[in-house]
Amino acid sequence: MKLSKYIISTSLNDGEEGADAQRIIYSCISNVTVVVSESIFHHLVNGCIDRVDNGIRKELEHVSILVPPERDELAAILDGNDLYHDNFSLFINTSAACRSGCSSCTPKQGNESMGDPVREALAHYTENQLRSKKYKAFNVIWNVGDPARDLPAIAHLSDLNRMLADRYAVLYTAAMICDGASLHKEIFETLFYRCNIKNYHVALDGGGNDQPSNAHLVIANIVDILNSFPFLPQEGIIFEIRININTFSQEAVVDIIDKLAAAHAQNRVTFHFGMTEDGQTDAALLAEYEIEYVLYAIQQGFILGILPARTFTACAAVDKGAAAVDLQGNLFSCNALPAATAAIIGANTLGNLLEGQPFRSHDTQFRNWVHEIKNGDTDCYTCNLLPVCGGGCRLKWAEGQSGCPAFKYNMEDRLILSYLNQKTRMNELIIEA
Numbered sequence: 001m002k003l004s005k006y007i008i009s010t011s012l013n014d015g016e017e018g019a020d021a022q023r024i025i026y027s028c029i030s031n032v033t034v035v036v037s038e039s040i041f042h043h044l045v046n047g048c049i050d051r052v053d054n055g056i057r058k059e060l061e062h063v064s065i066l067v068p069p070e071r072d073e074l075a076a077i078l079d080g081n082d083l084y085h086d087n088f089s090l091f092i093n094t095s096a097a098c099r100s101g102c103s104s105c106t107p108k109q110g111n112e113s114m115g116d117p118v119r120e121a122l123a124h125y126t127e128n129q130l131r132s133k134k135y136k137a138f139n140v141i142w143n144v145g146d147p148a149r150d151l152p153a154i155a156h157l158s159d160l161n162r163m164l165a166d167r168y169a170v171l172y173t174a175a176m177i178c179d180g181a182s183l184h185k186e187i188f189e190t191l192f193y194r195c196n197i198k199n200y201h202v203a204l205d206g207g208g209n210d211q212p213s214n215a216h217l218v219i220a221n222i223v224d225i226l227n228s229f230p231f232l233p234q235e236g237i238i239f240e241i242r243i244n245i246n247t248f249s250q251e252a253v254v255d256i257i258d259k260l261a262a263a264h265a266q267n268r269v270t271f272h273f274g275m276t277e278d279g280q281t282d283a284a285l286l287a288e289y290e291i292e293y294v295l296y297a298i299q300q301g302f303i304l305g306i307l308p309a310r311t312f313t314a315c316a317a318v319d320k321g322a323a324a325v326d327l328q329g330n331l332f333s334c335n336a337l338p339a340a341t342a343a344i345i346g347a348n349t350l351g352n353l354l355e356g357q358p359f360r361s362h363d364t365q366f367r368n369w370v371h372e373i374k375n376g377d378t379d380c381y382t383c384n385l386l387p388v389c390g391g392g393c394r395l396k397w398a399e400g401q402s403g404c405p406a407f408k409y410n411m412e413d414r415l416i417l418s419y420l421n422q423k424t425r426m427n428e429l430i431i432e433a
């Protein structure tokens, strides 16, 4: 056996040596964390596997920390990713009034809603895709500026989507991205119960450029919704709040978390930390701050994913079963594409729904991602996080930037945090300003 290349490890004793020194190891393949003595870890990294107790060896093998010596792990991961396209996913931009400016989503569109011709063409496209019987599930993400104004379009398309999912016997799920400022409970009721939109990704805006922050409005809406509807236990987390931390002070971020904790929203709300696309986006900087906020939110009782899990596709841009549609009927393989250069747009546009079939291509440049990684075109070729990352943001790589997510820069902190969280020792930790 050999030590897998897809592990992360860190000392549990701040690097101190001694008979009691321990090390946490996380397998990016099985997503299992184990704690071993530093002496065992020393044997593992030095290839002295036969010096490790047989029972421990078997355990490590069972969780993919030890793998057969002949296994080409990179090929196994990429082959697994390449096969995983059994979901049909649509990212539908029904309008463009969202003002949060998240770095992961920058549609540049006019201030209007999706019209009837595009809706009809989209329903035809959806039916053609589902008729192909390539898919087991149909997932929709609505990207919405003002849910009130877009409600007629969303309700109409939701009815069509659910009818098509039933007709072709695939599971249907729907989520929504919006800035939350006009997500009032009357609108939410229609979206949640009639349109079957069960998860809401709400980006908070910290204000600036003569605009006030929308955070207090959004939080008031969410608390009102949570107090108004009898959600079922299996409906789980309803709101994922993205806080763009470069637009808020530290006190303001803590205040948002405190307000939702005081409203007892812990089992319905979770947090995600990001930055806006204003030239300041820096994953390493985000990593430095986000770990403090993740810790604080957990201390207040919220449930946050600390360690990233195995993923078979980095994002919709590289997923052969996914597409984003804009108000003009353009079909892209990446929702942030409209903000890219003409060459990148040209290489990754699938066609226009109003121009009819056939679409220009289903094999855009971005969808060749698995082969690009195999060729060693990016750092992903040698990166130990590949199974849990998938290759980050393909658009950023295309633009000559690093596509790495923030967790690349704080994985060791996350490992310790996860370990301590499991040991329910969170209350002993002190957040540092």
Ligand code: SF4
Pocket: 378, 379, 380, 381, 383, 384, 385, 386, 389, 390, 391, 392, 393, 403, 404, 405, 408
């Ligand atoms: S995007 Fe960055 S973190 Fe992700 S696999 Fe590639 S090199 Fe690793």
